[in-house]
Amino acid sequence: MQEATLLVEIGTEELPPKSLKTLSEAFAKGLSKQLTDASLAFTDVQSFATPRRLAVKITKVAAQQADKIVEKRGPSVDVAFDADGNPTKAAAGWARSNGISVEEADRLKTDKGEWLLYKAEVKGQAMADLLPDFVQRALEQLPVAKPMRWGNGDAYFIRPVHTVTLMYGDELVPGDVLGIASNNHLLGHRFHCPQGTQLSNADDYERTLEAAWVIADFDKRRALIESGIAEQAKQAGGRVTSDQELIDEVTALVEWPVALTASFDKQFLEVPKEPLIVTMKDDQRYFPLEDNDGNLLPQFVFITNIESKDPQQIILGNERVIRPRLADAQFFYEADKKTPLAARVDGLASVLFQKQLGSIKDKSDRIAQVARRIAELLGSNQDIAERAGSLCKADLVSQMVLEFPETQGVMGMYYARNDNEPSGVPEAIYEHYLPRYSGDALPQSIAGCAVALADKLDSLVGIFGIGQVPKGDRDPFALRRSAIGLLRIIVEKDLPLDLNVLVDISRESFGDVLTSETVTTDVVEFLLGRFRPWYQEQGVSVDVIQAVLARRPTAPVDFDKRVRAVTVFRELEEAQALAAANKRVANILAKLDAPITGKVDSGLLSANEEIALVKALEEAELSAKDALKSSNYTGALKALAGLQKPVDAFFDNVMVNADDAAVRTNRQAILQRLRELFLQIADISVLN
Incomplete structure (x- = not known):
């Protein structure tokens, strides 16, 4: 079958630079999908994009679709004919839809019965006949937010289109795209080659344009x-x-x-x-x-x-x-520099933060109050944190930041230095915006961490406190970004802080402004929920995150230690069996009418395997005790990994639901003890 290189180029007015690469990749993907869906074989796909063109070159494209046999199964013979052998309405309608009579239908016999069958050979269409529609559809599917119409035509695209080139080898493929007929004229460089150039072969596309002062790739x-x-x-x-x-x-x-x-x-x-x-x-x-x-x-x-x-x-x-x-x-x-930064704070009263939550000055006052409390928790200089918090937004009303908004925080730092603010204050003013995006640097000073945390908490608690929870893609106050930034600061700077405590401190700073009675719980749950995307980005398995989330540790550093420990435990040989055993234990305990409250009675132990398991539990508890005291969860889980064999032996040889009620309850207490031992770290029953 004939095959050649296909070149499709759309010549336009200057395309939006920030979306050019995305448009180019989407165009190549869309066009290749059209060919694939039409069963037209090809090999490599290469996209091209310049300010004035989108193009795709596809090698070894088949000139025609292969012929194929189409089969359409109709009603079963029992349904297709009545008792006298005449075609039913169902059979007649099916035959008519396929352009045949019932008598012309073939029969399909299987082990399950016999059906009417329409069988026909469909000739493959020429690629050239299909191409214009393929290109049109690929262009219509591009991620274009606001297409425009130009001239007197009805075509819409992101920018006015001047040329359309569809070349198959050295042949021009005829057809219209966006109301423009295909031709082999390419736009050259606007100044060096304004007359454009002619493309003689699809394989020569890059060389032809380079001669016209255009680097297409x-x-x-x-x-x-x-x-x-x-x-x-x-x-x-x-x-x-x-x-x-x-x-x-x-x-x-x-x-x-x-x-x-x-x-x-x-x-x-x-x-x-x-x-x-x-x-x-x-x-x-x-x-x-x-x-x-x-x-x-x-x-x-x-x-x-x-x-x-x-x-x-x-x-x-x-x-x-x-x-x-x-x-x-x-x-x-x-x-x-002529106006001290502190003198600008009152000007923030005219800048709205949020209608119900007040001005940026109100926010700054709250940040200062909360930053002082956080600095106290961290054993740092409270006056520095409070001063930095009160000044952290003051540069927003400076002429420089009004002209160059990207410099907020940075200019506050310079102006604070110019005003001879105490050491640590200027740096904290700059650092309180960190991290600004994924992978960005974190505050280096404790004061900077305190103010950054206070700022992010203020947005989270304030917006949640008035019931404006982020939904779907709507997050106008960037609360998800603030949440991950807050978690990063605490975890990566190893700060001994608890989310419940932090959220309560921030909530108190609002006085009686907030309307939600569940704001603390809601914000903490939201913050815990941000752990999942953050750890997934680091390659941590989802079931590991879920195992820790099930225990709901609200100190981020502690949460992180558990995640790291469960990640190591998951790779141990014993992990799979212990996870399965914990799942089995959880199911057994969940079916009980009432929770087990009593301790294991050694006098009721009879089977060797249950005696061995209780002994192993005692030893594991002792081994893990010191590790758990120091939050060495990795060491604790490694100690608990030794329970695998006695747990397996117990389930293989001991009947938990014994006939004797006392023995049964005692064995359930053993399982409860096993379950609680692991739950001190994570719920490993959710591990895959």
Whole structure:
């Protein structure tokens, strides 16, 4: 069967850079699925994406579907004919739907009976006849939030479409997509090749576009940008900090990347580097340069989309563009320093946090109060934590943060230092926003931890306390992120804190504002529920997490120790048998009319296996006692692993439900003792 390379390209106006890669991958996936569903064989799929095109190249695509035999089973013969042998309405309707008469139907005989059967050979369709519809459907299924319509046509897409190219080998596949007829004209570089170019063969796609000053492969273009930036940085004697998102965005903005270096006046380095970096990256898509100590250099690398004969003109143009932005940052910084951070706190009263919970000033007052209590629990300086808490949001009303919101916290730290706030306060102001995202750094100081915890607790307790619990994807206050951040701080900083205590402290700071009577329970359950996605992200098995959650330990550090211990225990040879035994014990005890309250009576022990099990339990309890005192759950579980053989022997040879009521109750008490021993750590009965 004939096969060749298939090339599909949609030429457009500039596509949204932040979604370009996602659109490209979705287009390739959608088109290959259409071919697969149509039983058209192919091998490799490669996606291409530039600011002005989405394309897919698929190799060894079959030119035609294979012929196939279609069989449709009809009613059984008993149903298909009446007592006189005439076709019933059911049989006639089925035959008519298949375009035949009842008499023309074949018969299908099986061990279970005989049925009418329609059998026909369906000729495979040519791939070229199916392709336009495949492409149209793949485009319609792209994750486009707000498609647009252009011109006088009815077609909708994320951006106006100018060209559609459907090539199969060296043949143009005819057809319309989005109201545009397929042709072999490709858009070239907007400036270097505005006339475009002609594609003669699908296999020549990349070479043809490269001759038209377009690097079609996203990853290849990205690699060129990375190497160009690295080379420019090396020549300038600096380095560029890694920013993969920015590199992806810039890759999606250019078709022919050229890296150049520009500079700015050294006077701007008197401004903290963070707002300068923000304006260079976010406003201009520049790559700031730093020295080996992390100090900002008065230079930056940028990517241009033109191979200029006079690159110095482009460099000068970019220097002129960045200067007023840096001057703004300098002006805001100097103006902000004239007003102490503490004097800005009252201005927070005009900034709403949440209608029922008050202003950001109200929130700051609560954070200060709770941070002091947490610092007390941690044996840290309470005055530092309280002062940092009261000032932690003050920079929100500074000119710098109003202009560059990304610098909140950072500028608070600089302004606190400028105001000669006590040592530890500036750092805690910055750290209280940490962690901002998955994998982000944690606060380093205890004061920073206290304020960060107080801030996250305030949001969680406040929003839950007025009944606005996150539902589905709706989480406008980012409570899930706050919850995981809170757990990370406590666990990874090894802080001896309990969730019930923390939530109660935060709840008290609200006075009589909250309306929910179950806020403490609700918030603690929500926090415990965040352990599952957090540990799953680390590769911890779900059943391990469930085993610990069943015991509901509310001290996060203790919770973590249990998870680590059960993870180790799960890999032991004895684990499977002991988990099964615990499950069996749990089922037996669950069926009892009343819980077992009495102790094991040694005088009622008769079978050798139950005597041996009780002795083993006593030894295991003794071995695990010291380990449990020090929360060494791994050691405790390893000690309990020795119970596997006596437990198995007990179940193999002893009848728990003995006829004698006293013996039966005593044996149930043995099982209760076994169950409680493991439950001191986790419910291992849920382990798979």
